[in-house]
Amino acid sequence: MRPVIAVATQKGGVGKTTTTVNLAGALVNQYQLRVLVIDLDPQCDATALLLGHGATPDATVRDVLWVPRPAGDVMMRSPVHPDLYVVAGSSSLAGDEKHIDASTYDAILQDARQTLVGGVPDAVDLVLIDTPPSLGLWMQCGLAAADAYILMGEPGALGTRGMGQFLDTADHVRTEINPGLTRLGVVINNVRATSGDEAFINMLQGEFLNEVLSVVPQRGAVRDASAEGVPVEFFPGARPELRRCYRELGATVLRRLGLRPRPRTEPAGRGDRGGGGGVAPRRTGAGLVVPHNTPDPSSNVAESSRPVHSSSPHTSEGIHG
Numbered sequence: 212m213r214p215v216i217a218v219a220t221q222k223g224g225v226g227k228t229t230t231t232v233n234l235a236g237a238l239v240n241q242y243q244l245r246v247l248v249i250d251l252d253p254q255c256d257a258t259a260l261l262l263g264h265g266a267t268p269d270a271t272v273r274d275v276l277w278v279p280r281p282a283g284d285v286m287m288r289s290p291v292h293p294d295l296y297v298v299a300g301s302s303s304l305a306g307d308e309k310h311i312d313a314s315t316y317d318a319i320l321q322d323a324r325q326t327l328v329g330g331v332p333d334a335v336d337l338v339l340i341d342t343p344p345s346l347g348l349w350m351q352c353g354l355a356a357a358d359a360y361i362l363m364g365e366p367g368a369l370g371t372r373g374m375g376q377f378l379d380t381a382d383h384v385r386t387e388i389n390p391g392l393t394r395l396g397v398v399i400n401n402v403r404a405t406s407g408d409e410a411f412i413n414m415l416q417g418e419f420l421n422e423v424l425s426v427v428p429q430r431g432a433v434r435d436a437s438a439e440g441v442p443v444e445f446f447p448g449a450r451p452e453l454r455r456c457y458r459e460l461g462a463t464v465l466r467r468l469g470l471r472p473r474p475r476t477e478p479a480g481r482g483d484r485g486g487g488g489g490v491a492p493r494r495t496g497a498g499l500v501v502p503h504n505t506p507d508p509s510s511n512v513a514e515s516s517r518p519v520h521s522s523s524p525h526t527s528e529g530i531h532g
């Protein structure tokens with residue numbers, strides 16, 4: 212079975228989206244996996260990063276949740292890399308959550324795995340779910356659909372407190388909905404070379420023993436890559452050490468999943484300024500790095516405005532791009 216991993220914590224702005232997108236970039240380019248990112252955050256930041264700032268997808272995760280449509284019908288190929296796919300987020304999910312009654316809330320969570328990932332085509336090797344900064348329905352939905360989650364943390368007292376509340380919620384989801392849910396590990400993000408940050412890392416390493424997957428430094432290039440709408444893997448302004456950081460995270464994630472990382476061995480492709488080999492990207496006016504021969508992903512279905520939750524099983528319909 213293909214692994215499904217949610218990237219989560221309750222606190223906002225700790226790097227959930229950044230980690231999801233950069234991990235996806237490393238996995239597709241360095242380890243030759245086909246990766247689908249499902250954007251469950253109504254802020255739609257992962258969608259903007261992977262489909263381009265200003266992208267207006269016709270179909271979104273809301274269609275998967277409410278209509279329901281198989282994820283394979285709704286997913287779009289990212290212009291960043293031909294093996295990178297996105298089920299776009301929907302800002303309407305924020306309003307939906309406010310109007311859901313208790314029984315629908317429970318049904319959504321109980322059915323989340325089948326609804327969200329039941330219709331992902333077999334050709335996808337790994338699914339990453341970006342979740343919103345809350346303990347609410349859509350974050351829990353991500354946990355309910357996942358095999359494992361990556362807990363995000365950053366130095367600072369608030370970060371630790373947010374982690375504790377999140378862990379209680381993850382335990383609740385595991386107990387009530389998804390008994391197979393495990394914690395893949397912790398990513399500590401935004402780390403500076405200060406004694407305070409070092410103390411925080413030591414504290415977390417003590418608390419989570421061997422679970423720290425990666426310590427990601429605070430770097431302007433991370434922000435710059437996001438502003439350009441590309442993962443660090445494809446961002447020419449990123450230093451090799453930063454790119455290596457996400458590649459190592461990718462390798463660690465694969466090992467923890469019991470998969471063997473298959474690093475790319477052939478020489479870098481023409482124009483691959485990310486240094487990872489393979490696809491030769493071109494730069495668009497919007498600042499995106501677009502691999503050659505990538506079909507226009509804009510031929511997707513319209514977003515539904517009629518929420519009708521159902522637990523009908525989905526079938527795999529192949530990759531649409």
Ligand SMILES: Nc1ncnc2c1ncn2[C@@H]1O[C@H](COP(=O)(O)OP(=O)(O)OP(=O)(O)O)[C@@H](O)[C@H]1O
Pocket residue numbers: 222223224225226227228229230252254256342343344400401402427428429430431433434435437
């Ligand atoms: N390692 C890093 N170095 C520098 N900037 C970073 C790093 N990680 C994330 N950022 C920046 O921090 C900001 C917040 O990151 P991001 O959007 O990934 O957080 P988030 O947890 O997904 O936020 P939200 O909870 O709102 O969804 C972004 O501007 C991002 O570019």
Ligand SMILES: [Mg+2]
Pocket residue numbers: 227228229252256257341342
């Ligand atoms: Mg985010």
